[in-house]
Amino acid sequence: MMIDIPEALVSVADVIRSHERFVVIAHFRPDGDAIGSTIALGHALQAMGKQVRMLNEDPVPERYAFLQGSDEIGRTPRGPVDAEVVISVDNGAWKRLGDRSVVSLANAPLVVNIDHHGSNECFGAVNCVLPDEAATGCILYKLIRLLEVPITPVIANALYAAISTDTGSFQYEKTTPEVMRMAGDLLSKGVNVMEMNRMLYQEVSWKSLMVTREVLNGMVLEEDGRLCWFSLDLETKGRLNASPDDVADLVDSIRVIRGVKVAAIFEEMEPGVIRVSMRSKDARVNVAKIAEEFHGGGHALAAGIRIRRPLAEARECVLQAIRVACRKALG
Amino acid sequence: MMIDIPEALVSVADVIRSHERFVVIAHFRPDGDAIGSTIALGHALQAMGKQVRMLNEDPVPERYAFLQGSDEIGRTPRGPVDAEVVISVDNGAWKRLGDRSVVSLANAPLVVNIDHHGSNECFGAVNCVLPDEAATGCILYKLIRLLEVPITPVIANALYAAISTDTGSFQYEKTTPEVMRMAGDLLSKGVNVMEMNRMLYQEVSWKSLMVTREVLNGMVLEEDGRLCWFSLDLETKGRLNASPDDVADLVDSIRVIRGVKVAAIFEEMEPGVIRVSMRSKDARVNVAKIAEEFHGGGHALAAGIRIRRPLAEARECVLQAIRVACRKALG
Structure with a gap:
């Protein structure tokens, strides 16, 4: 499938290729795009032989715990976290990583910021902020294609969950023909569409x-x-x-x-x-x-x-x- | 966009090309696929210069009345309806056209049956029953492409509504990569994705x-x-x-x-x-x-x-x- 690779992603790919130790982290109180993006990028980096820590200020919400790889997302520890590069995904502002994470990552040598929120504060040394994209998962789909990392079922499921949840199951305004094609491609790479959507949308807590x-x-x-x-x-x-x-x-x-x-x-x-x-x-x-x-x-x-x-x-x-x-x- | 044209559709296309006066009708108590399919095929036939009557046993449900073309679907009258060809869409059994429609259409010279229900009784002289398809709208998308009729905004909206509703907003089992690509193509042909989905899913009656x-x-x-x-x-x-x-x-x-x-x-x-x-x-x-x-x-x-x-x-x-x-x- 043909996709347009945004210029800003090329710099991100260069940083990834030339470093070894990464932290991938999304905003606190993570949603589906935050969790899915963390897993997808984390696994893509692992596939490239990189050292990766997937972190979040808060625990993975119960409704996303079914995603394979979600158990690899740890809560940010107190005290400094060692990494060459911190990649922030789906996060509009440094402080929205959460109080503990901001402190733990304060000494990160290099911060890369990948996001689709128009309000993004461009807090990274490298910023790839694409507000026209429907989800950070869409940007990462393109990045992973650019990096020529195979889309494994774990990555496909994580990206699908990210894109589906941030478009309200393909209903919101930014759901372009390209989004539909990307999601279709992910379906062909190991997403069980029935089971995935049952877990995403058809399990409601008694409390809610x-x-x-x-x-x-x-x-x-x-x-x-x-x-x-x-x-x-x-x-x-x-x-x-x-x-x-x-x-x-x-x-x-x-x-x-x-x-x-x-x-x-x-x-x-x-x-x-x-x-x-x-x-x-x-x-x-x-x-x-x-x-x-x-x-x-x-x-x-x-x-x-x-x-x-x-x-x-x-x-x-x-x-x-x-x-x-x-x-x-x-x- | 490349699509596979099922063999059974070729016979349907032949019938359409060689006749002039059509009735298009779906099952009684019509759902989104039934209404969308009726509008899409009706408009495609009109675009080919055919005479078309779009009918249904029951009125268009309130929730689909926003679809352009829905006001052209009339309730089947009492007494015989004159047409060369009756095309039944999204309907598994002749009797499911409804009591009045079955009587009114009893003398139809030629019945064409286009459907995706595995239980279809193949009641037509020409039957195009494709149970692997997610919606009758998917079959009609292919038929309209085969007939080389341009997909106008009215047709695009009708097909999108048909496919979206019958897949539960792209969540059910038969939502293949091809379904996503077809829906994406329809989005590029005049569907306002936000407004469409607001009307389909985000308007709930007080009674319900x-x-x-x-x-x-x-x-x-x-x-x-x-x-x-x-x-x-x-x-x-x-x-x-x-x-x-x-x-x-x-x-x-x-x-x-x-x-x-x-x-x-x-x-x-x-x-x-x-x-x-x-x-x-x-x-x-x-x-x-x-x-x-x-x-x-x-x-x-x-x-x-x-x-x-x-x-x-x-x-x-x-x-x-x-x-x-x-x-x-x-x-």
Whole structure:
């Protein structure tokens, strides 16, 4: 299969070829692209006969532990880690490696930064930041091809998981024809598509279903079905034993309701500190403008606020602003 | 892009080239593959200057009404429909066109049958049944290429929707590298991947969320989390105003729970008539064997039963059989 090799990857390949001892590390609280990228690059380096340590600030999340090679990712130790080159993957800022990792890797002689986030701070001596790519896994697919390392089943599975999760199963905007071809090529190199996707998407924890149940029981639909909101207080979070990850995407679970134009989640972070997440599905309702009224920010379709007020009070004043914006924009 | 043209498609292409007046129709209660295939083939025939009527026994489901061309699919009228050729797409049996359609099309001079269901009854004069294909949309992609009809945005969107929905967003077993390449090619021909997938997957009806809520509130986990079941009586179905489609896949919503090995739904169809759907996630627990005890049937991992008994009674005796099977197989 023909692929375009981005210029920036050639420098990365040169660094890899001319060094021997590597650390591969992704951002803390790693997602599928972070874990898959770490495994794929780690194994490609091993195949080239390099010494590699795969690290992360945090443990591999349970849902990615099925990936072969994930058990080789260790938690960054306290104290300096010795390596010639640290390759940061899927990580937009040095500090997002995590507090312990930043300290342990502070003396790295050479940092290579491979990422697809547009906001990347280019903290490396060599930076390969390609914001048009759908996933860091896509960049690494190209790098591994450039390095002429055979794509083993372990690498294929890791890259597939990285690309699939970061495109929401090939649904998001950056899913280009090239992404589909790369994923297709990986399927031919040892990915069991049924089993892989079952593990990625069809295994839900009881706790996360209990959080979903809480939302479905507590959500409120108003403004003729155009506004849906849910509020989550500390007591409920405690009862559900919900981690930040468990509640990170709650707004999506109500945003999907047909007819809803604006969705909002009010989450009590600590007593009297409320985080508001807003989503608009209609360009005429700009939630960033609503956020600005409360010193928050974001984009027209996705914005957030942090307010120091009791939950019910914060909720009522933000809801009122949303209602006004809806009526003005949508009649 | 290189594609293999299956031999059976050549006969279909010959029939199309040598006739003028067509009906294109898919199975009743149409899904995404049925609707997308009807639109894609209908538009391809129109592009060749043919007369085409796109029909279906049932209306286009609300969730596919966003597809351009879907408004050209009419409901089969009562009384004979005049056409030289009826092309049935994505339909395994003539009677699955629906009662009215079977009568209206009874006098069709020539029936062409294009499908990917292994169980297809080969009811056509010309049959192109390719069970290895992931979707009828994949077969039509190849047919349209063979006919040298340009893939317009309307056709590209219809084929993409057909393929994406029948592969569960590229997750099911038949998602081959070729499927990924075809979908990639369609993306390059006018599919807005973000908008398309938002419409396909990210718009959920309030009613279907209310059904999900009912399941989450009523499901029971037992046998150390290995068995999860839910039962749905007539009163609840009535209160939720749930259609057969709304409750068709309920077993999947509990099957996904991590740790669950067997999931079962008990649905009261009419007073004293219970339909049981069982899914196993562990090859050691064969739910078809459990179904056989109650004169039901199916496969090792997916089976069903119909019992004439009051709901609670039917449930208790099937659950007891499942518990025994779980303990025997899993210890």
